[in-house]
Amino acid sequence: MLKNFLNEVISIVVGKPSDSIVRLLEGDKYVNEFIIAKKLDLTINQTRNILYKISDYGLVSSIRKKDKKKGWYTYFWKIEVLKSLEFLKELTIKNITQLRNQIKSRETKGFYVCERCNIEFNEENAMLHDFTCNECGEVFTVKDNEKVIREFKKNEDKLVNKLKLIEEEITTEKARLDKIKMKELKKIEAEKLKQREEKRRIQKEAREKLKKESSKKKPSEKKSSKKKSSTLSKPKKNIKKPSKTKDKKKSKKK
Ligand SMILES: [Zn+2]
Structure with missing residues (x-):
């Protein structure tokens, strides 16, 4: 479907x-x-x-x-499956509205037809033509609206049914997309957690290494080593990114 x-x-x-x-x-x-x-x-x-x-x-x-x-x-x-389905839904709603307007007009207004040319006229136009066909001169007959209305209603039922099916597909597609999104979110969360744990591990290792080193050194040197340890355990966040201007110039030359 x-x-x-x-x-x-x-x-x-x-x-x-x-x-x-x-x-x-x-x-x-x-x-x-x-x-x-x-x-x-x-x-x-x-x-x-x-x-x-x-x-x-x-x-x-x-x-x-x-x-x-x-x-x-x-x-x-x-x-884009969801957007395509929504597009078709809008179109179907529009078709149903048009059909309902046509049914209404058939129910309230008379229509005339030249049976020889198979051309249809509404009341106003039929009157303007004096109920006679421009093309062949035949006199108009009254259109059997009941038959047309029955046909229109059949089409209306079909379209309403189709609309229901489209809406079902939209619901299914939305659920599918939600599932994919959840999966991606979980993946991102897991990745973040992994990174945090890795960072902690590196920091811990660095601290332990420094501890060992400082305990080996003489007490007089301890002060300076302590200073070092504080800068190492808290790595600077604002690391300068390498500038890209050089690359850009290169590619422009091409
Ligand atoms: Zn005619």
């Missing part, structure tokens, strides 16, 4: 069937644009044009990586 919805959304945006794009980009990993181009059998520019079009709606996202040798950027893409 999810795949059908994604196919539908991307096809609407691109303007033609796009299941191959969906198949390539639906995972959680970003895909190299050159691989996408190759698999779609398109040039890289054609591929980029399609992807930019979809990204205008926020339905795909990209990251870029610089090629160290050649100096250019390569883009990597993936589908």
Whole structure:
């Protein structure tokens, strides 16, 4: 179901069937644009044009990586599943509203039709045309609204059902994303804890080393060694980063 919805959304945006794009980009990993181009059998520019079009709606996202040798950027893409589903949801709600307005108008207004040309007119326009067809001269007949309304209501039911399914997919996708986020947070926390423990271990070792050294020395030297120990046990935080200006100049020359 999810795949059908994604196919539908991307096809609407691109303007033609796009299941191959969906198949390539639906995972959680970003895909190299050159691989996408190759698999779609398109040039890289054609591929980029399609992807930019979809990204205008926020339905795909990209990251870029610089090629160290050649100096250019390569883009990597993936589908934003949640945004695509929300886009389709909005569209479906809009379609339902339109359909309901049409049903309402059918229920309250009369419609006329030229049966020969199969052209329909509302009451005002039919009156303006004097209930006669411009094209063929045939006199209009009254449209059977009941039949049209029945057809519209059938479509409305279909769309309401579809909306429900889209909302279910949105709930599922949100839960999936939450799970991934939690996993990442836990990983970060574990990493932080590891770093703190490592720092403590290094500090402890340094203190013990200094203790040993100072106990070996003569009492007269103790004072200076104590001073050293205090600077060592508390490492300075503001370590200067190496300046990058040199590198920049180099790359500009290229
Ligand atoms: Zn006609």
